[in-house]
Amino acid sequence: MIPELEINGFAVVENVFTSAEVEQLIAIIGQANKEKDTFRHSEDLFAIRQFLKEVPTTIPLVFTDKLNACLQQLFGEGYFPVKSIYFDKPGASNWFVSYHQDLTISVNQKADVAGYGPWTVKQQQYAVRPPLDLLEKNFTIRIHLDDTDEHNGALRVVPGSHRKGIYRPETIDWNTEKEVTCNVGKGGIMIMRPLLLHASSRTTNNRQRRVIHIEFSNQQLPAPLLWSEALS
Template sequence: MNTDYSHDAVARLGYAVVENVLNADDVAKLIDSFDDAPAHNAVRRKSAIYGVRNLLEINVAVREIACDERIRNLVAPMLGAGAFATRAILFDKVPGANWSLGWHQDSVISVREPSDVAGFRAWSQKAGVWQVQPPAEVLGGMLTVRIHLDDCGESNGPLRVLPGSHRFGWLDDEIEDWKARVQQIVCTVSRGGVVLMNPILLHASSPAEYPAHRRVVHIEYACAELPGGLEWNQRVAPSND
């Protein structure tokens, strides 16, 4: 596993694909762990479940993998040894929930309680957890680790990214320009592989052409404290467990 290459790629391009991070037993354990997810944490489309929120709170296997040395070895070169997981979500694509997302940047973090802090706006609650849009530099200083539990080829609704877009802050009014100027990259990944991504990289996902499971455990890592008394909703690291 070339962590130097991954670090360089995420810094320059905003993403890196790292294959063969987890083995078959690791993947099977994670898949089995989702069988009993609490209903109030499920994300549904037309009654079909396509995601589960708050995994760091409700899923021991996800907490363990967030602290696993193989994952930490990818995170630490970018965020430092003090990095911690702040949020984890399961995404899936199946025939009853074959969803898509247009070009966007991830724009919210999860915190314990709301507070009037300059630059933090658009407060909301999902599954009982407070979410807020922080200044771009907060999310831009984080790292998303997307762990693939199924093979994800070009026909299975893979992640698409616009390289380099993470270096320019919020791009709400410039997305069309980026789409026109920059060649998109399709991130195909094998089962057990990982995509590392800066959260404010422009990314999208199309519906799968042949819907089958495309399960991804999405874990967000941070390394800095929040201002104004705000606290991360979760901060999972090896020293915590």
């Protein structure tokens, strides 16, 4: 799996969570207070930003022995979660995301630090583009709480694009690049590098797609910056 992840920028591992574990996560998320500023609710999407902080009772259910063993085997010691989002794409959703790379990180404040910029802020959350080598070391896992395929918003990716630095979607040469759809079963995970070009389509089969997205790093930020979502 390690060669696949490094060459392609992504890998899928099925059956990391049992059906009972998935249902328990869904039940706890369903009880969360949806009126907070970090919750976004529309006809096309329900999302919880800073998910692990907003719904902390999910932490022991997310970081099971099986998941921890998988991540340690792949990446070794020293990695910790630095950002988390829950996505719920309803069955009738027309929401889609065009091709992009994940180029920003969430931090505690805005500061003049060499190599960090430009900056954005949303819902009192600062985001900044860090140096490229930091992004190259980070990774993301996506825990799938539903069977997901090309008909209900599975990610479409460009294999190997994570090894090409900043890759503008408008410059993709489809004569040389190829697109792969990352189908993942309920309870499976997708692992990906932030620089991997990825997109998702509208839902066409009226099936829900729920995903817990968690980003990891093994690096500390230069003072005075701190990871805004690092768990204490």
